[in-house]
Amino acid sequence: MxxxxxxxxxxxxxxxxxxxxxxxxxxxxxxxxxxxxxxxxxxxxxxxxxxxxxxxxxxxxxxxxxxxxxxxxxxxxxxxxxxxxxxxxxxxxxxxxxxxxxxxxxxxxxxxxxxxxxxxxxxxxxxxxxxxxxxxxxxxxxxxxxxxxxxxxxxxxxxxxxxxxxxxxxxxxxxxxxxxxxxxxxxxxxxxxxxxxxxxxxxxxxxxxxxxxxxxxxxxxxxxxxxxxxxxxxxxxxxxxxxxxxxxxxxxxxxxxxxxxxxxxxxxxxxxxxxxxxxxxxxxxxxxxxxxxxxxxxxxxxxxxxxxxxxxxxxxxxxxxxxxxxxxxxxxxxLQPAVVDAPGAGALERTNGPVEFREVSFGYGGERPILDRVSFTIAPGQKVAIVGASGAGKSTIVKLLFRFYDPDAGHILVNGQDISQVSQHSLRTQIGIVPQDTVLFNDTLYENVRYGRVEASPDEVAQAIRLAHLDAFIARLPEGHHTLVGERGLKLSGGEKQRVSIARTILKGSPILVFDEATSSLDSKSEQAILASLAELAREHTSLVIAHRLSTVVDADQILVLHRGRVVERGSHAELLAREGRYAGLWRAQRAGERVSAPGA
CATH class of the missing domain: 1.20.1560.10 (ABC transporter type 1, transmembrane domain)
Structure with missing residues (x-):
């Protein structure tokens, strides 16, 4: 049933x-x-x-x-x-x-x-x-x-x-x-x-x-x-x-x-x-x-x-x-899940291989077409960003990569292996994510970070906290990393929760990293510090960045512009600005918005 x-x-x-x-x-x-x-x-x-x-x-x-x-x-x-x-x-x-x-x-x-x-x-x-x-x-x-x-x-x-x-x-x-x-x-x-x-x-x-x-x-x-x-x-x-x-x-x-x-x-x-x-x-x-x-x-x-x-x-x-x-x-x-492991599905071996979308199409329930023949490749160690207006299908790409859904058409490959032919568990252990909306467990800050790899040592947890620039915040708390975050992390601000999520992902140590609006709740100073840490971290990882704020992806090796479920532009930041297309329009609109909001900041 x-x-x-x-x-x-x-x-x-x-x-x-x-x-x-x-x-x-x-x-x-x-x-x-x-x-x-x-x-x-x-x-x-x-x-x-x-x-x-x-x-x-x-x-x-x-x-x-x-x-x-x-x-x-x-x-x-x-x-x-x-x-x-x-x-x-x-x-x-x-x-x-x-x-x-x-x-x-x-x-x-x-x-x-x-x-x-x-x-x-x-x-x-x-x-x-x-x-x-x-x-x-x-x-x-x-x-x-x-x-x-x-x-x-x-x-x-x-x-x-x-x-x-x-x-x-x-x-x-x-x-x-x-x-x-x-x-x-x-x-x-x-x-x-x-x-x-x-x-x-x-x-x-x-x-x-x-x-x-x-x-x-x-x-x-x-x-x-x-x-x-x-x-x-x-x-x-x-x-x-x-x-x-x-x-x-x-x-x-x-x-x-x-x-x-x-x-x-x-x-x-x-x-x-x-x-x-x-x-x-x-x-x-x-x-x-x-x-x-x-x-x-x-x-x-x-x-x-x-x-x-x-x-x-x-x-x-x-x-x-x-x-x-x-x-x-x-x-x-x-109840039977719509997404199941294929018979005899093997494990996706730990690798730093490419991530590839081949002609992927997807719609929710067949009534809401979201992606239309999307193709792109993220080479090992490369950082690829996907930008576009709300509803363009950016977050859907992340859900498909994690195999929360199967595409209606096309294939998704990691290191040359179709993800539909490997176990979901092995796939998800190879991908770390910092989601836009971070939900924490009603436990201590330390345990929420350690959730990224529950067998991690205290030193490894401490290092992840430092890389996420969370250590200064924790030092100011009376109970330090033993502080309870409340149900769904309600005791922390949006930026603080996101930094916990970043530390958790760093600790997981997956070869593929996904950032879904990872710094959207941070102030400019914290954002720049964390972006620097993420840039250092991403050098040894294959990274996919879903971004609304274009200033966070100017260093990406390739930027894909998604519009109504299709990739309409691709290239580096400089190349896309030079084309004077949709990306250039989005960039100018955001820069103008930042200048208007700056006096009231």
Missing amino acids: RHGQHIPPDSQPLNWRVLQRLWPILKDHRGRVIAALACLLLAKAAVLAIPFLLKHLVDALDGQLAIDTAPALLLGLVVAYGGARFANVFFGELRDTLFGRVTERAMRRIGLQVFRHVHGLDLDYHLNRQTGGLARDIERGTTGISFLMRFFVFNIAPTLFEIAMVAGILLFNYGPRFSLVVVVAVVTYGLFSIRATEWRTRFVREMNEADSTSNTRAVDSLLNFETVKYFANEEFEARRYDDALAVWEQARRKNRLSLFTLNGGQALIIAVAQTVMIGLAAWQVRAGALTLGDFVLINQFMIQLFMPLGFLGFVYREIRGSMANIENMFRLLA
């Missing part, structure tokens, strides 16, 4: 494929699973023994038998009853403890699988995702898997086994009438629970969807905190969030009312069955066919039977709800 497709949640059946994904985890922990199942059997044996111990205890205390019963026997029954109660609880807790590691490992493994899968999806998915809703879907999905594993293995099957055992015991000891009441009650309860749960599952889905929507709204608003403040739209954001919460509240109300209907129906079935059973038992005790101990045994069996049966209804409801939660996560796992 591609990520452009959407399947309405109400049309989705239960996705039992989740059990196939969990089976390898159960196999890896078969020892713990077997031990947990043994504890389960011991706990159920204790439960089934309790009514018999109560029967013999009551009979031993009834009438003449109480006088004839030896104290040791009476004490033994009391101790056995207490032991059975303790064994039931103890082995149940031990079972949960043993199996807990299995469920935790399952949550960890599935969570990691989803995390890697989302990182493996292409840029188009991430441009359209809703972060808050995505986070909620993953959280609910992994929690639902934990619930499914514990209760499917240790509640549904054991409860059905216990029902069969109780029905058989009543049939063997007290005749078909008692057993028939149990069977009819269980079947009625099961059918009602399944039908009612199926009916109310749509309300669970509506509630989850409303929850994801409201969470997405909150996260999106908080991430854009400064924009909200700039336009004084706090009340507008609050109203939009409240509108989302109102939908969530309504969905919660429907879910709650449907749960009331389900619980009420289940309680009625249980009450009627227990009443009939107790009535039959009381009638037969009065007729002398049963002892008072038999009456207690039957009553105890009914209590023990309908407690797990009621819990079975809860478990089925929760499993149905959990599966509804898991569906979103499985739809996410079913």
